Amino acid sequence: CQYITADVRFAGTDVRLYFVKRKKESWNGIMTTNLSLEFLEAYRIYAMRWSLEVFFKETKGLLGMGKCQSRNFAAQLAATTITALQYNLLSLAKRFTSYETIGGIFRDVQHSGMELSVTERIWGIILEMVKIMTGIFSIEEEEIFDAIINKSDNLAHFINFYELKSAS
Numbered sequence: 001c002q003y004i005t006a007d008v009r010f011a012g013t014d015v016r017l018y019f020v021k022r023k024k025e026s027w028n029g030i031m032t033t034n035l036s037l038e039f040l041e042a043y044r045i046y047a048m049r050w051s052l053e054v055f056f057k058e059t060k061g062l063l064g065m066g067k068c069q070s071r072n073f074a075a076q077l078a079a080t081t082i083t084a085l086q087y088n089l090l091s092l093a094k095r096f097t098s099y100e101t102i103g104g105i106f107r108d109v110q111h112s113g114m115e116l117s118v119t120e121r122i123w124g125i126i127l128e129m130v131k132i133m134t135g136i137f138s139i140e141e142e143e144i145f146d147a148i149i150n151k152s153d154n155l156a157h158f159i160n161f162y163e164l165k166s167a168s
Helices: 039-061 073-098 102-112 118-137 141-150 156-167
Strands: 002-010 013-021 028-032
Touching (some): 013 039, 028 039, 118 141
Antiparallel strands (some): 002 013, 013 028
């Protein structure tokens, strides 16, 4: 990566221009009003901003973000959240398909330090509550699970999720 720095006055304001060239690409420019900002820091900030610009351009143009016509705030929030989830899933699919080896995916995932999902956290809280209830009511965990989960059609799938997670 090559770059040239120039401090100039633009529209009455002092600015610093960075002209950047990467290998065989054409020259690009970065402009900042922070004259003490070094090139690498300006480039890092620009890279973060660029990913946000791409996100908004693609979600507005391709996924219809901002097109929800509801007057309800919760509906607006839900529409924006669903659009962000769509973008994340599409980005993840692209990421998985663009790797040449599966090892590259695993290295990146390992370094990013994935956190527990919301479902796993909620399940952990439920398990903790069941343990507390066994002490208070002097009954076995299985009896509580049977009363809460197995006798409810709506909650039966959670036990299957837990058994799958425990098996893996």
